[in-house]
Amino acid sequence: MFTLRFFKEVFHPPYEFKELTKQSFLIGYKSFPLVATTGFIIGLVLTIQSRPTLAKFGADSWLPAMVAVSIIREIGPVITALIFAGKVGSGIGAELASMNVTEQIDAMQVSWTNPFKYLVVTRVVSATLMLPLLVVFSDAIGLFGSYVGVNLRGDVSAHLYLSQIFQSLEYKDFIPAFIKTFFFGFAVGLIGCFEGYNSNKGTEGVGKAANTAVVFASLMVFIIDMIAVQITSLFQY
Amino acid sequence: MxxxxxxxxxxxxxxxxxxxxxxxxxxxxxxxxxxxxxxxxxxxxxxxxxxxxxxxxxxxxxxxxxxxxxxxxxxxIGFLFQSSALYDSMTVRDNLEFPLRRQLRSLSQDQMDMLVKEALQNVGLADAIEKTPSELSGGMRKRLGLARTLILKPExxxxxxxxxxxxPITSKEIxxxxxxxxxxxxxxxxxxxxxxxxxxxxxxxxxxxxxxxxxxxxxxxxxxxxxxxxxxxxxx
Incomplete structure (x- = not known):
């Protein structure tokens, strides 16, 4: 019902563009430092950990390509979505639940405002649009982290590194991975809003909403990922 | 009823x-x-x-x-909630502008500023305009809630x-x-x-x-x- 109501409200004017912009800033821009740091560390660690195995088979030169494919196809989107679920999903859940407790949602309703449109639609749309952008940034920074990792025990120029990466990547690596991030963002936003908006009254409800939002949103990221992989495989083979 | x-x-x-x-x-x-x-x-x-x-x-x-x-x-109809129900993420000014923006969309920013100042003066909170609700005392929050409700001149x-x-003193004031x-x-x-x-x-x-x-x-x-x-x- 909650999802159906979202689709009913999202296309129905009036549109809350000002709040949408504000939420996009809070959800997207404010998540950037965390996502960037995680992306860099993932790229660096993945490179360092993969090197010995590849070296055993004399395949060191495949390192950039292997890391790039891993980051772009799977690790970048999924790890970023999980970080996003932890930060944004819990934040939305706690914020809306506390607005519920303090009657702020009721106050909006009596102020001739549709609180579902103002609070839920804007947050879900922002999360859906911002996560793909964050994943693009996270992937790029992850590849930079990998470049640093490659150069910890070697001397590979940026030009050579980039050419190795782009030779190994195809559109079929980028596009499905990019598309699924919209679904990840939608799931995180929707679950956070659902838990917060429908929380039980009381401070206990706030904590529970935040916690449940993270758990379910993270689980949903894995489920969507599993479905996305199956669909992608159908088209590729 | x-x-x-x-x-x-x-x-x-x-x-x-x-x-x-x-x-x-x-x-x-x-x-x-x-x-x-x-x-x-x-x-x-x-x-x-x-x-x-x-x-x-x-x-x-x-x-x-x-x-x-x-x-x-x-x-x-104006409704003053028990908890005042102020929007925590907004300043006092934004709290008062919120119902105005929703209901009187044709108002200019100058007209809105005038109404906000008048509403705050009526409840003795003119100096709190740039504060956030968390910086206000219980009585001030109640008065702000009242100002936000009255700004639309409900019947x-x-x-x-x-x-x-x-x-007891603040209760008497309210x-x-x-x-x-x-x-x-x-x-x-x-x-x-x-x-x-x-x-x-x-x-x-x-x-x-x-x-x-x-x-x-x-x-x-x-x-x-x-x-x-x-x-x-x-x-x-």
């Missing part, structure tokens, strides 16, 4: 409420905690739907109105426990403010409270609710001298 009833599961909160609010009148609804006073006020404002009974606002039966028509009626004011959690609002704007008000001092200071008429039923009605003096010892106990 006539024969208004509301239950939550098996719990019957409002059993049979009948009351009329006259124009320009401050009606106090008195009762113990948990007797359905807040449920009643939420039914009036449209946050809860009554199970049975008739609710007429400005002569129109709310059960027969479409959502858009209900919204139009809500525009004419009916609903107060849900306006003095709950406040010290009660005086309620009287002033009635005098200035000629609003009709329903004041839900269990604070007898607030009732004494604000009421033109008092209705006492017990277990979801109106059990007594009259002026403060009438009810103070009531023959029913339970009603009288409120005033002792």
């Amino acid at each position: 006539e024969h208004l009833k509301k239950s939550f599961g098996d719990h019957r909160v409002l059993q049979d409420i009948n009351l009329v609010v006259n124009k320009g009148e401050d009606l106090v609804i008195l009762g113990q905690s948990g007797t359905g006073k807040s449920v009643l006020i939420k039914c009036i404002v449209g946050l809860l739907d009554p199970d049975e009974g008739k609710l007429l606002i400005f002569g129109r039966n709310t059960a027969e109105l479409k959502e858009k028509e209900l919204m139009e009626i809500r525009k004419r 009916i004011m609903l107060y849900d426990e306006p003095t709950a959690g406040l010290d 009660s005086a403010l309620i009287r002033e609002v009635q005098r200035t704007y000629n609003t009709s008000s329903i004041i839900i409270t269990h604070d007898i001092e607030c009732a004494r200071r604000t009421a033109n008429r008092i209705i006492v609710i017990k277990e979801g039923i109106c059990v007594a009605e009259g002026s403060y003096a009438d009810l103070k001298g009531s023959k029913d010892p339970w009603v009288r106990s409120f005033f002792e």
Whole structure:
């Protein structure tokens, strides 16, 4: 019902563009430092950990390509979505639940405002649009982290590194991975809003909403990922 | 309202409420905690739907109105929440501008600034304009909640426990403010409270609710001298 109501409200004017912009800033821009740091560390660690195995088979030169494919196809989107679920999903859940407790949602309703449109639609749309952008940034920074990792025990120029990466990547690596991030963002936003908006009254409800939002949103990221992989495989083979 | 009833599961909160609010009148609804006073006020404002009974606002039966028509009626009703319900993420100014932007979209920024300043001056909070609700005391929050409600000049004011959690001096100030609002704007008000001092200071008429039923009605003096010892106990 909650999802159906979202689709009913999202296309129905009036549109809350000002709040949408504000939420996009809070959800997207404010998540950037965390996502960037995680992306860099993932790229660096993945490179360092993969090197010995590849070296055993004399395949060191495949390192950039292997890391790039891993980051772009799977690790970048999924790890970023999980970080996003932890930060944004819990934040939305706690914020809306506390607005519920303090009657702020009721106050909006009596102020001739549709609180579902103002609070839920804007947050879900922002999360859906911002996560793909964050994943693009996270992937790029992850590849930079990998470049640093490659150069910890070697001397590979940026030009050579980039050419190795782009030779190994195809559109079929980028596009499905990019598309699924919209679904990840939608799931995180929707679950956070659902838990917060429908929380039980009381401070206990706030904590529970935040916690449940993270758990379910993270689980949903894995489920969507599993479905996305199956669909992608159908088209590729 | 006539024969208004509301239950939550098996719990019957409002059993049979009948009351009329006259124009320009401050009606106090008195009762113990948990007797359905807040449920009643939420039914009036449209946050809860009554199970049975008739609710007429400005002569129109709310059960027969479409959502858009209900919204139009809500525009004419102000509601001061028990917790003030201020938007934590907004400043005092933004809290006051929020209903203006929603309901009076044609206002210019200068007109809005003027209305915000006037509303804050009326409740003695002119200096707090750039503060956030978390920086305000309980009494100030209540006054800000009142200013936010009054900025749209409602014809009916609903107060849900306006003095709950406040010290006696601030309670007295809020009660005086309620009287002033009635005098200035000629609003009709329903004041839900269990604070007898607030009732004494604000009421033109008092209705006492017990277990979801109106059990007594009259002026403060009438009810103070009531023959029913339970009603009288409120005033002792």
